[in-house]
Amino acid sequence: MNLAKLRITSATTRRKLEGSLFIAPWAIGFLVFVAFPLAYSLYMSFQQVRITATGINTTPVGLLYYREILFADGGLLYDDLVPFLREAVLMIPIILIFSLLTAILLNVRFGGRMIFRVIFFLPVIFASGQIIQEFIAQGEGQLIILQGSQLERILSDYVPRSWGEPLRSILGSFVLVLWSSGVQILIFLAGRQTIPASVYEAARIDGADPWSTFWKITLPGLSPFLLLNLIYTVVDLFTFPSNPIISKVTTENYGVSSALAWIYFMIVLLFLGLALLLYRRASRSMGIGAIR
Known part of the structure; x- marks a missing residue:
């Protein structure tokens, strides 16, 4: 024994x-x-850092840099960050909805389906970093259908400027928003394939239409993948190369840059927490799986 x-x-x-x-x-x-x-x-972030020939010299300054960034020189953080946050609030649902609908379409059997799957994922490989920045700098990325429309006038007349500017920015690079959905499409596609076909067959036998099937079967089955894509999209947007806060982080003053980076890190965590809270409440209201 x-x-x-x-x-x-x-x-x-x-x-x-x-x-x-x-x-x-x-x-x-x-x-x-x-x-x-x-x-x-x-x-x-609590030190004054000096790089000398003999090494790194630090002098404690306490919360000086945090106070300067948050209060004394608020423009360093707020002037660019607040419009970026508004733009992110609009971009996140656009990316998620587009990725979800595209994944559902790519799951349908049709000729050349694999080619379309590759096409939607190719921008993830090629359109990264400097390529995207150069693309934006050349003024590309706007949907042709929006050119010559009255959308600019409608935004100016009926939408407050605080939200109109982020909308114009998104529409001006809408193709890039679609290009940034490759990973999300792949995740939703994998999640859609985890739902058994027998469930849809039973729903059709019971007389359920496609609209009811989507809300009662597809969306609840994809709720864990929706959460995963929500987290990924938030992190991906806040680490984008053209991010206004990341562009302000320099090596001229390591103390200020470190303090700014940690403040931005806390803001990202707060934004992510709010996104998860909204997801939880929406899940409960629609009766799909929520975070426990």
Whole structure:
């Protein structure tokens, strides 16, 4: 009896050791390349940093840089960040809805379906970083159908300027918004394929129309993937290369840049928390799976 328990214990210990060995490279990499730089940047945000020939000299300044950014020089944070947040509030649902509808269409059997799947994912590979910035700088990205329309006049007459400017910015680069949906489409497509076809067959036998099937079967089945795409889209938008806050982070003053980065990090967490709260309430109101 004791020998059997000893064998079970040794097997359990061996499995734990194997798991620890497999995860060790990631844990070491996280501690060295992520955790330490984060902790050091937090330390520098409370220091006046000087780079000299002999090394890095730091002088404690406390919360000086945080007070300057938040109160004394609020324009450094608010002038560009607030319009960007309004634009993000509009872009997130556009990306999610477009990705969801496209994934549902790409799940239907038709000729050349694989080619269309590749086309929608190609921008994720090619349209990154400097390519997107150059694309925007050339004034490209606007939908041709919007050119010559009365949309600009409608936005000026009926939409407050605080929201009209973000709308104009989105419409001016709407193709880029669609291009940034490749990963979300792939995730929704994988999620759609997890719903058994027998469920839809049973719904058709019971006389359910496509509209009811979408709200009663497809959307509840995709709710976990909707949450995943929501998180991914928020993080992706706030780390976009043309982000106004990221562009202000320089190496001229490491203390100020570190403080700005940590303030922005807290804002991203707050925005993400609000997005998750809205998702939870919407899920409950529609009767689909919510965060517990």
